[in-house]
Amino acid sequence: MPQEIPADSVGLVEPKTHHFDTPLELECGRTLPSYELVYETYGTLNRNASNAVLICHALSGHHHAAGYHSMKDKRPGWWDTCIGPGKVIDTNRFFVVCLNNLGGCHGSSGPSAINPETGQPWGPDFPMMTVKDWVNSQVRLADVLGIQRWAAVIGGSMGGMQALQWSIDYPDRLSHAVVIAAAPKLSAQNIAFNEVARQSILTDPNFHGGRYYLHDTYPRQGLILARMVGHITYLSDDAMRMKFGRDLRSGRFHYGFDVEFQVESYLRHQGEVFSRNFDANTYLLMTKALDYFDPARDFEHSLETALSKPSCKFLVMSFTSDWRFAPERSREIVDGLVHAGRDVSYAEIDTPKGHDAFLLDIPEYTKLFGAYMHRVANEIEHGSTAESDHA
Amino acid sequence: MRDDLQLISQWIPKGATLLDLGCGDGTLLAWLGEHKQAQGYGLEINQDNLAACFEKGVNVLEQDLDGGLGNFQNHRFDYVVMTQALQAVLRPDQILNEMVRVGREAIITFPNFGHWKIRAYLGLKGRMPVSSALPYEWYNTPNIHLCTVQDFETHCRKHGIQILERQVINREHRRSILSKWWPNLFGEIAIYRVKA
Numbered sequence: 001m002p003q004e005i006p007a008d009s010v011g012l013v014e015p016k017t018h019h020f021d022t023p024l025e026l027e028c029g030r031t032l033p034s035y036e037l038v039y040e041t042y043g044t045l046n047r048n049a050s051n052a053v054l055i056c057h058a059l060s061g062h063h064h065a066a067g068y069h070s071m072k073d074k075r076p077g078w079w080d081t082c083i084g085p086g087k088v089i090d091t092n093r094f095f096v097v098c099l100n101n102l103g104g105c106h107g108s109s110g111p112s113a114i115n116p117e118t119g120q121p122w123g124p125d126f127p128m129m130t131v132k133d134w135v136n137s138q139v140r141l142a143d144v145l146g147i148q149r150w151a152a153v154i155g156g157s158m159g160g161m162q163a164l165q166w167s168i169d170y171p172d173r174l175s176h177a178v179v180i181a182a183a184p185k186l187s188a189q190n191i192a193f194n195e196v197a198r199q200s201i202l203t204d205p206n207f208h209g210g211r212y213y214l215h216d217t218y219p220r221q222g223l224i225l226a227r228m229v230g231h232i233t234y235l236s237d238d239a240m241r242m243k244f245g246r247d248l249r250s251g252r253f254h255y256g257f258d259v260e261f262q263v264e265s266y267l268r269h270q271g272e273v274f275s276r277n278f279d280a281n282t283y284l285l286m287t288k289a290l291d292y293f294d295p296a297r298d299f300e301h302s303l304e305t306a307l308s309k310p311s312c313k314f315l316v317m318s319f320t321s322d323w324r325f326a327p328e329r330s331r332e333i334v335d336g337l338v339h340a341g342r343d344v345s346y347a348e349i350d351t352p353k354g355h356d357a358f359l360l361d362i363p364e365y366t367k368l369f370g371a372y373m374h375r376v377a378n379e380i381e382h383g384s385t386a387e388s389d390h391a
Numbered sequence: 392m393r394d395d396l397q398l399i400s401q402w403i404p405k406g407a408t409l410l411d412l413g414c415g416d417g418t419l420l421a422w423l424g425e426h427k428q429a430q431g432y433g434l435e436i437n438q439d440n441l442a443a444c445f446e447k448g449v450n451v452l453e454q455d456l457d458g459g460l461g462n463f464q465n466h467r468f469d470y471v472v473m474t475q476a477l478q479a480v481l482r483p484d485q486i487l488n489e490m491v492r493v494g495r496e497a498i499i500t501f502p503n504f505g506h507w508k509i510r511a512y513l514g515l516k517g518r519m520p521v522s523s524a525l526p527y528e529w530y531n532t533p534n535i536h537l538c539t540v541q542d543f544e545t546h547c548r549k550h551g552i553q554i555l556e557r558q559v560i561n562r563e564h565r566r567s568i569l570s571k572w573w574p575n576l577f578g579e580i581a582i583y584r585v586k587a
Contacts (some may be wrong), residue, residue: 313448315445331462334452334462335462338432338452338462338463338467339464339467341408341430343450344432344450344452345441345444345445345449345450345451345452346451346452346453346454347441347453348453364438367438367442368438368441368442368445371441371442371443371445371446372445372446374445374446375445375446375447375448379448
């Protein structure tokens with residue numbers, strides 16, 4: 001709860017909703033006849049709409065990336081460390097847009113929203129979404145906001161994948177793509193973890209085939225388990241050791257199955273909180289979208305060919321202790337871009353914080369990310385797009 | 392721009408592609424991009440240098456040279472450049488091989504340990520030479536594989552690396568008659584253009 005709004009915060013913000021009536025054709029073959037996207041904006045769009053930045057959210061993220069909804073909020077938006085006046089993504093210079101992806105559970109059309117055709121919650125009938133579908137829907141939001149070309153599309157983890165997809169599918173509509181802690185596709189191990197999370201939800205007796213809304217319940221236990229296993233992959237072995245070690249809650253063994261170790265307590269707490277705030281069907285859908293992500297698939301499985309499509313410049317960043325999407329995975333993207341002759345810079349941030357590091361204020365990360373964004377802003381303000389890099 | 396970089400930039404034709412190993416703050420790449428429409432990437436591990444490259448809009452990849460250049464295809468670049476870093480890598484021989492594999496040509500500069508002042512320092516004082524070009528003590532120097540002009544040329548001959556061009560300059564980065572005739576004795580910095 002902020003006593004007063006910090007000076008480097010975007011302050012109190014309000015989400016907006018846009019209703020789209022043009023049907024959206026989806027990769028799965030189905031069509032969404034109409035839908036809503038909820039989004040927030042920070043900063044001011046300049047006269048020629050050239051300072052807009054799109055923030056793509058990760059698995060459990062949403063449109064509320066920075067600032068506060070009310071003075072009662074315990075915490076600011078999920079990427080408040082990076083977005084604000086004078087921060088890495090400087091709202092004095094950029095117009096920042098962040099939306100809740102389709103299929104989400106924070107206001108955009110998704111399984112927990114009402115299907116206008118039936119008057120009931122969509123539930124399992126909501127169509128499966130892919131990263132490509134999300135990008136297509138984001139393009140329409142850009143059109144509504146009058147943004148022909150993003151100064152940058154930025155995202156961490158699943159958000160980074162969207163930035164990558166943007167660069168391949170809409171090369172003329174962004175100048176920079178910032179891809180953080182991402183991968184060009186999920187590994188078998190990544191999919192395996194997602195499947196454990198999904199199975200814990202699907203086998204929860206309260207799941208009711210995804211129609212739990214009608215039974216006035218939800219698969220709480222399944223969601224808790226899903227988040228617990230997910231959370232392990234977001235932290236590193238070192239981060240857990242530093243945070244919890246083998247510390248006991250009461251200082252001694254109780255020889256039972258109640259919470260004894262601090263790490264157990266932490267995971268259960270994270271699961272609890274998450275289960276109260278996140279929709280199970282959305283979790284299923286988002287993890288599946290992650291599994292399906294593989295832009296090279298459209299180019300005979302050649303990442304190099306896929307990455308010859310973009311014309312924007314890239315910043316790729318990874319974190320040394322991230323084992324969910326390890327630095328090697330980011331380097332696959334970098335190698336593909338170098339092979340394709342694209343403009344790319346790459347930084348590997350040395351930190352024990354694991355995958356979640358992309359959300360944190362780590363000095364080296366903030367400095368390098370900030371330096372890059374500084375240049376993006378300079379290009380807009382001084383009109384030097386450095387197009388001469390390519391002769 | 393540093394004088395050795397200026398010399399190098401004269402060797403690079405318009406529109407060339409290049410890889411700059413240990414690119415520092417990206418000065419060379421930025422200059423070549425602007426004046427010769429060259430396209431390329433720098434490799435760097437120093438955080439301040441990475442940030443400087445980001446600001447300049449120079450493509451830079453965080454990559455340790457001691458890990459090799461295995462991520463780059465054969466002849467991916469017209470030139471692979473390495474200035475004042477050969478003596479600081481773990482295996483100069485291996486990085487040289489990698490440079491002439493990844494680049495059609497390679498450009499290398501290094502401090503010549505055969506310069507008469509260095510010889511005199513060791514010969515007369517009996518201590519490891521310290522100079523403005525090599526300002527470190529023996530125990531903290533990053534320069535772990537110093538070599539002379541003669542060492543370098545012998546190595547190239549033995550390993551089938553062709554020397555296309557050589558320049559030796561003094562600390563003021565000027566050429567002199569003496570260093571032209573006796574490069575190993577009067578050259579302080581050696582600059583080579585080589586290929587496989």
